[in-house]
Amino acid sequence: MATIRPADLIRPEIRALQAYPVPDARGLIKLDAMENPYVWPDALRDEWLARLREAPLNRYPDPQASPLKARLRQAMAIPNDAALILGNGSDELIQLVILALAAPGRTVLAPEPSFVMYRMIADFAGMSFAGVPLRDDDFSLDLTALLATLEDRQPAVVFLAYPNNPTGNRFAPEEVERIIAAAPGLVVVDEAYFSFAEHSFLDSVPNHDNLLVMRTVSKMGLAGLRLGLLVGAPDWLAELEKLRLPYNINVLTQISAEFALEHTALLAEQARCIRRDRELLGKALNALPGVTAYPSEANFILFRTPPGSAKRVHGALREAGVLIKDLSRAHALLNDCLRVTVGTPEENQAFLNALAQALRERP
């Protein structure tokens, strides 16, 4: 009997992919994944657990998650005339948008470096991907190149992370407007870091028929829940809704997110601390010899280490018990770059001490 091998059946673009790598962080100060470092006070946890006791685990979840959606609309001031669809993390929503548009010869466009899932999902959905390099001095959009690529490739969808990951900057809103106006297809403005940024496109959704704004509760302090949302015109979202698996938001997530969003003051206070500590961390990084930290409107900072040292410094930090992200081989514009998530003040100090020590060591 002939053996059936994966190579005979699995599509070549999938065999060429690497699964999204998640390093083991056990025992380390975890500053690699843009998580919020703060936990809830005990009294609030007890209240949350009391709510979870009533969770009907034997039943399928509410397929529309209506109470949670109402709570999100209120907490995020989502425009009344915009529709809303929920995803198991915003990753799932990126997949949903791409699956709805995927056809041979169609293109997904995004600036690069940016969030890797845009390219990865385009690849496995069988779409082409056009990456337009950001400017090499400040990671701003190269608007001329981007508009030329729009014209040339006619992408079905453009993804703009606003602020951008992994660079931390927020693109100029006038330039984003230009892209929305010029795009022949959808534009998804991915606001994963809205809690830490000075501006949002949420209020602009009703002004455009091709603009979708995506958010997530992950970076707000609820990464474990897996909940993302997409806001846009009702006729677009009605089509996407057909692809959403009916029970994608589980009952524990629905109850927990609803509960958390009743306590937006606490989440806002945590975000305020993170923004304050981001400024302190940026200054401290720039004071280290040979280090350049880039301005950030997110809860992380991208910084450049002395030429050729990123891998060694990243390893030395890990040896010292601090896990951050090595991006030095992720894109040509990120040579020598590492990315650190803003943690608690104590975690940030431990990171800075370990980094200063690593920079003093000779390779």
Ligand SMILES: *Cc1c(COP(=O)(O)O)cnc(C)c1O
């Ligand atoms: C973290 C991140 C996401 C993924 O969010 P999830 O809701 O956790 O899936 C999406 N976009 C950007 C730009 C991110 O940095």
